[in-house]
Amino acid sequence: MTFAEEIVCPRCDNRFRLDQLVNLCSCGSPLLVRYDLRKAAATVTKPSLQGRSATLWRYRELLPVQDDVNVVSLGEGFTPLLEAKTVAHELSFRRVWIKDEAQNPTGSFKDRGLCLAVSRAKELGVKKIAIPSAGNAGGSLSAYAARAGIEANVFMPKDTPAANQIEAGQYGARLTLVDGLISDCGKIIAERKAAEGWFDVSTLKEPYRVEGKKTMGYEIAEQLNWKLPDVIIYPTGGGTGLIGMWKAFAEMEEMGWIGRDRPRMVSVQASGCAPIVRAFVEGKDTAEPWQNAKTVASGLRVPQAVADFLMLRALRESNGTALSVSDDEMLAEIPRIGRAEGIFFCPEGAACVAALRRLANQRWIKPTDEVVIFNTATGLKYLDVLQGRA
Numbered sequence: 001m002t003f004a005e006e007i008v009c010p011r012c013d014n015r016f017r018l019d020q021l022v023n024l025c026s027c028g029s030p031l032l033v034r035y036d037l038r039k040a041a042a043t044v045t046k047p048s049l050q051g052r053s054a055t056l057w058r059y060r061e062l063l064p065v066q067d068d069v070n071v072v073s074l075g076e077g078f079t080p081l082l083e084a085k086t087v088a089h090e091l092s093f094r095r096v097w098i099k100d101e102a103q104n105p106t107g108s109f110k111d112r113g114l115c116l117a118v119s120r121a122k123e124l125g126v127k128k129i130a131i132p133s134a135g136n137a138g139g140s141l142s143a144y145a146a147r148a149g150i151e152a153n154v155f156m157p158k159d160t161p162a163a164n165q166i167e168a169g170q171y172g173a174r175l176t177l178v179d180g181l182i183s184d185c186g187k188i189i190a191e192r193k194a195a196e197g198w199f200d201v202s203t204l205k206e207p208y209r210v211e212g213k214k215t216m217g218y219e220i221a222e223q224l225n226w227k228l229p230d231v232i233i234y235p236t237g238g239g240t241g242l243i244g245m246w247k248a249f250a251e252m253e254e255m256g257w258i259g260r261d262r263p264r265m266v267s268v269q270a271s272g273c274a275p276i277v278r279a280f281v282e283g284k285d286t287a288e289p290w291q292n293a294k295t296v297a298s299g300l301r302v303p304q305a306v307a308d309f310l311m312l313r314a315l316r317e318s319n320g321t322a323l324s325v326s327d328d329e330m331l332a333e334i335p336r337i338g339r340a341e342g343i344f345f346c347p348e349g350a351a352c353v354a355a356l357r358r359l360a361n362q363r364w365i366k367p368t369d370e371v372v373i374f375n376t377a378t379g380l381k382y383l384d385v386l387q388g389r390a
């Protein structure tokens with residue numbers, strides 16, 4: 001059972017019914033699901049969550065699937081929030097937490113979004129899905145589509161990490177390797193989708209992946225006993241997590257689960273592809289496409305994001321910031337955090353560690369601040385990138 005009511009455009013306030021299969025608004029903006037939060041608050045209480053399944057489905061009423069028979073799940077979400085004591089001590093912070101998204105079914109947090117997108121696609125009778133992917137999203141869609149009995153068409157840059165290419169095939173997806181970037185993959189899908197009958201689940205070009213990603217915000221609140229951290233550092237590509245968590249905080253406040261305080265949201269990108277950082281620094285509301293995007297952090301190799309204005313809005317509303325780190329900085333952090341905390345980080349997660357170190361040195365984060373960083377995927381998916389390094 002869900003309290004989802006309708007789909008709304010955050011730019012022009014256009015509205016859509018939940019039984020319509022939608023992508024972007026006619027104005028070009030991403031669409032978001034709106035809930036009847038007053039009713040939700042009367043039924044779902046914080047104590048009522050106790051004893052529910054340790055998956056993102058513990059927030060069932062705040063997710064958009066109408067009928068339980070359409071839930072396609074592999075046990076995703078409710079990942080551990082691990083205290084990073086060694087790192088906190090080294091950087092003289094009171095507390096640093098790692099949200100370990102590597103512990104999702106296909107090894108990355110893309111599972112949260114694609115679980116919801118595939119469940120809703122199933123509910124609305126979709127038979128074929130297409131996705132452009134910088135890496136992990138392709139593997140994740142392939143897994144959930146296989147489980148739902150839906151055809152998956154995955155388009156990836158040809159230099160995507162081997163694990164992502166191999167897993168898509170093993171899940172039975174139709175994989176096309178493209179000589180270009182994720183944006184080129186997206187263009188191919190846009191051209192072919194009408195003729196092929198594909199539902200396009202590109203990042204934020206349908207309203208459901210962000211609903212899955214918002215559960216990270218619910219989980220962090222619940223795992224910290226409903227007191228949000230002071231700072232959240234998020235490795236940003238298309239921005240679903242950033243936008244999703246920001247939405248979750250607003251929903252929770254409206255239900256009376258949390259107060260008005262918000263974490264300062266920090267967006268970290270790779271110095272070889274940092275369109276959001278550049279726009280933030282220049283004080284812009286939207287981001288220009290990044291030319292010649294290049295980084296080993298494949299999840300951050302997103303030269304242009306359709307939800308740029310929503311990310312920039314959340315960063316500014318939260319008094320947050322945006323910064324980029326080099327591939328060398330990321331790669332140097334992987335063995336450091338591995339030794340310090342026993343967690344094998346992906347390059348995108350390691351970008352959060354590099355950002356934490358930089359913001360600590362700059363005193364932008366204070367020693368008394370509680371900080372949450374993300375390990376968004378397992379380092380095991382990047383063996384070809386890491387081979388030969390210490």
Ligand SMILES: *Cc1c(COP(=O)(O)O)cnc(C)c1O
Pocket residue numbers: 108110135136137203235236237238239240241242299300346348349376377
């Ligand atoms: C996709 C991805 C990201 C970026 O997530 P967005 O929500 O698209 O900003 C970060 N890290 C990894 C490992 C990813 O796969």
